[in-house]
Amino acid sequence: MVTESVVDISRLQFAATAMYHFLFVPLTLGLSFLLAIMESVYVMTGRQVYKDMTRFWGKLFGINFAMGVATGITMEFQFGTNWAYYSHYVGDIFGAPLAIEGLMAFFLESTFIGLFFFGWDRLGQLQHLVVTWLVAVGSSLSALWILIANGWMQNPVGATFNPATMRMELASFTDLLLNPVAQVKFVHTVAAGYVTGSLFVLGISAWYMLKGRDLPFARRSFAIAAGFGLASVLSVIVLGDESGYTLGDVQRVKLAAIEAAWDTEPPPASFTLFGLPDQDKMQTTAAVRIPWVMGLIATRSADKEVTGIKDLIAQHEQRVRGGIVAYKALTQLRAGDTSHDARAQFAAHQQDLGYGLLLKRYAPDVVDASDAQIRQAARDTIPRVAPLFWTFRVMVAAGFFMLFVFVAAFYYCARRLAGEKKWLLRLALWSIPLPWLAAETGWFVAEYGRQPWAIGEVLPTSLATSSLTFSDVALSLGGFVLFYTLLLLVDLYLMFKYARLGPSSLGTGRYHLETAAARAAG
Amino acid sequence: MIFDYETLRLIWWVLIGALFIGFALTDGFDMGVGALLPALGRNDEERRVLINTVGPHWDGNQVWFILAGGAIFAAWPLVYAAAFSGFYFALLLVLFALILRPVGFEYRSKLPTPGWRQFWDWALFAGSAVPALVFGVAFGNLLLGVPFEFDADLRSHYSGSFFALLNPFALVTGLVSLAMLTMHGATYLQLRTEGPLQDRARHAARIAALVAGLLFALAGLWLSFGIDGFRIVSSAAHDAPSNPLAKTVAKVAGAWLDNYRTHAWMVLAPVLGFLGLAGVLLFSSRHRPVPAFVASALAITGIILTAGFSLFPFVMPSSLSPASSLTLWDATSSQRTLMLMFWATVVLLPIVLLYTIWAYRAMRGKVTVEQIREQHRSAY
Numbered sequence: 001m002v003t004e005s006v007v008d009i010s011r012l013q014f015a016a017t018a019m020y021h022f023l024f025v026p027l028t029l030g031l032s033f034l035l036a037i038m039e040s041v042y043v044m045t046g047r048q049v050y051k052d053m054t055r056f057w058g059k060l061f062g063i064n065f066a067m068g069v070a071t072g073i074t075m076e077f078q079f080g081t082n083w084a085y086y087s088h089y090v091g092d093i094f095g096a097p098l099a100i101e102g103l104m105a106f107f108l109e110s111t112f113i114g115l116f117f118f119g120w121d122r123l124g125q126l127q128h129l130v131v132t133w134l135v136a137v138g139s140s141l142s143a144l145w146i147l148i149a150n151g152w153m154q155n156p157v158g159a160t161f162n163p164a165t166m167r168m169e170l171a172s173f174t175d176l177l178l179n180p181v182a183q184v185k186f187v188h189t190v191a192a193g194y195v196t197g198s199l200f201v202l203g204i205s206a207w208y209m210l211k212g213r214d215l216p217f218a219r220r221s222f223a224i225a226a227g228f229g230l231a232s233v234l235s236v237i238v239l240g241d242e243s244g245y246t247l248g249d250v251q252r253v254k255l256a257a258i259e260a261a262w263d264t265e266p267p268p269a270s271f272t273l274f275g276l277p278d279q280d281k282m283q284t285t286a287a288v289r290i291p292w293v294m295g296l297i298a299t300r301s302a303d304k305e306v307t308g309i310k311d312l313i314a315q316h317e318q319r320v321r322g323g324i325v326a327y328k329a330l331t332q333l334r335a336g337d338t339s340h341d342a343r344a345q346f347a348a349h350q351q352d353l354g355y356g357l358l359l360k361r362y363a364p365d366v367v368d369a370s371d372a373q374i375r376q377a378a379r380d381t382i383p384r385v386a387p388l389f390w391t392f393r394v395m396v397a398a399g400f401f402m403l404f405v406f407v408a409a410f411y412y413c414a415r416r417l418a419g420e421k422k423w424l425l426r427l428a429l430w431s432i433p434l435p436w437l438a439a440e441t442g443w444f445v446a447e448y449g450r451q452p453w454a455i456g457e458v459l460p461t462s463l464a465t466s467s468l469t470f471s472d473v474a475l476s477l478g479g480f481v482l483f484y485t486l487l488l489l490v491d492l493y494l495m496f497k498y499a500r501l502g503p504s505s506l507g508t509g510r511y512h513l514e515t516a517a518a519r520a521a522g
Numbered sequence: 523m524i525f526d527y528e529t530l531r532l533i534w535w536v537l538i539g540a541l542f543i544g545f546a547l548t549d550g551f552d553m554g555v556g557a558l559l560p561a562l563g564r565n566d567e568e569r570r571v572l573i574n575t576v577g578p579h580w581d582g583n584q585v586w587f588i589l590a591g592g593a594i595f596a597a598w599p600l601v602y603a604a605a606f607s608g609f610y611f612a613l614l615l616v617l618f619a620l621i622l623r624p625v626g627f628e629y630r631s632k633l634p635t636p637g638w639r640q641f642w643d644w645a646l647f648a649g650s651a652v653p654a655l656v657f658g659v660a661f662g663n664l665l666l667g668v669p670f671e672f673d674a675d676l677r678s679h680y681s682g683s684f685f686a687l688l689n690p691f692a693l694v695t696g697l698v699s700l701a702m703l704t705m706h707g708a709t710y711l712q713l714r715t716e717g718p719l720q721d722r723a724r725h726a727a728r729i730a731a732l733v734a735g736l737l738f739a740l741a742g743l744w745l746s747f748g749i750d751g752f753r754i755v756s757s758a759a760h761d762a763p764s765n766p767l768a769k770t771v772a773k774v775a776g777a778w779l780d781n782y783r784t785h786a787w788m789v790l791a792p793v794l795g796f797l798g799l800a801g802v803l804l805f806s807s808r809h810r811p812v813p814a815f816v817a818s819a820l821a822i823t824g825i826i827l828t829a830g831f832s833l834f835p836f837v838m839p840s841s842l843s844p845a846s847s848l849t850l851w852d853a854t855s856s857q858r859t860l861m862l863m864f865w866a867t868v869v870l871l872p873i874v875l876l877y878t879i880w881a882y883r884a885m886r887g888k889v890t891v892e893q894i895r896e897q898h899r900s901a902y
Binding site for chain 2: 055062063065066067069070071073074076077079080081082084085087088091092093094095096098099100101102103104106107108110111112113114115117118119120122123127162164165166167169170171173334466467468472476479483487490491494497498505506507
């Protein structure tokens, strides 16, 4: 029997390694497109400064990309190492998008990244431009397949349980592919990556402008980042994945938890701007509410209701009871009883099987669970509300703040006044950490909010781990944190060093530090 | 569906084997170059030449490894689950080593400090040599049987330890793997370098081929006479739903030679391995880099096929509970998933091969010290 502490530390390790990985992914997603845009302008206009921009921001891209690849290797294998039962239970479905990601996207990105860096003198202008675009397309395609896999964990469509193999099996690849949760997550996530890349370029260019260095280079970089960033931040907010929250039960629970919506309100529901959620009493104190807003955001309508937590728990209790019937029938089927009765019972209740498995924590045989255990299992279907409530608000606040930065940057760029607005330049510089804050809190909301499920309504997280000991995972977690932190420090050191050097690091002789050195020498 | 379940399962054994071979033939040579870095590069500029021969390609090559992992997840989920959780610390060791590579390549020449560069040179060495060794150790342990079993819910339980993996037989197969990938790196370097570096690479290729040949022969004798193989006594039909517990398996001396008795043509695999190694010796001595590289590729193909043919139809035998052993018939995904992944591979992999070849063509030619001096800011 897998102990709770192994489950907890396995979750911690997955969260830590995934969140480290996602320090690098959004910048790769965003910068690759900015590089492609810059190089396109170079090829169209033939102006050297755009080639220098592509090469310099490409250097910073490379420093980040290496860490993205390094931390990404872990992710492909960690399901097997630490979530072995998960891998068996859903590998038939979940493995496919991961493998296709490798075939369709990661190969593309990784093969052409080498040509991007080493091919400047080997390839024609147009060929190199195509290579850069393929890197960008490859990185976003990669995100597509990963989010199809992740979207399926939130809303597992297109799959059925097979008692003969004791696992979920693919029923419809089209459903998996067109899972609406996956689609909105994809748009939301890649657009957030584009925002990250844009704010990175915007902020660093602003620093050059504040220092009065390499102004033509910095101004052009700033302008491209402002334009691309504004379009991207609007996509993140307008096409934000709130629209995915009404699809599937897990997403409904997440929405209620984010909003600390204990009771079902008559539609359209109000939005709790601020408050102190109390899970034990199931109420929110000191709440500041804005009428209507939640219902409009969540359901895109004025007449559909947002189900409250108390009602969700009541619904889930019924499903746990259904799950017991399903589990009993499954046990009979597995034991070789293929009677019509057992099959019919299983068919009628199999959609509740996952809820029955929630009881395994309390009653290993499931069928003999007491009423109190059933009620506890139903309560377990609601994740901790307060952390979700707060991280969601941090993410949204960061998002709207970035919207303001990009609107201001774009407005003053259009009026050719950006360079004179010192407050704007400082704001852009100091806003650089915000997209990372938003991305990390966003992932926290998505995945912590999925609990207690590894696969929504199908497989509880507590059953999904490998048969490892606590000390096994503690050792590996310690190793990861130490190793990743050291590498992160090296990454940051190089990033700061090369950002400070600026385009002078290209050695063209045209930029600030070199011309300053030449002047001093001359 | 155009293939029945049994055929599809066989096809996926072939495809996963092909991915392993693809990985060894591509990522294998950049790992070999990494493993040779301290031995062949006598100064910073020479080491930069070595690193830059694989600079544009190592990342694409590494995807073969990632893809092999993803394909095992999709096609053999039970193997993915049992092997990766069982070989926990061995796999983490490989991951940590592999993590050193992207950063090592990218960061090494970003600072001029000699200590910094030496550190990353050793990181690249470890990042290349350790996985090459551990992959071979893993195969050795597969041939010995792995101490794991499934319970009635098909949850796998592993009862071995990390250090038990490092037994004498597995260390021999580990060294076969390390020697053959080092040889592959050395033949690649004959293609891409010139002058003294190329001479050293020729020398290294011959030593590595000789070592690989001796150890491969030793492992073969050991396999034939020293360890027990596994044999299926009874099993469910080859198109039955995947359930490893529905068979009985016996541990029998010499059983790993069964396939060579019943399908004599399979002997061609070890023969190819030895002929390839001999080819590397011959062509490296005669200054023929292209045939030497091709011979190295053939040797690797032969050696990996030998391991696969010996195990067939086993993928991961269990020493703890032989009935829990995983075979290509009872550890697979559903027919629908295998079919889907078959199409994905058939359509996408040729495209990958085409642009990979294009990338190699674009970057062909020798890497020289002069080039490194000229491009000292942009080269690795």
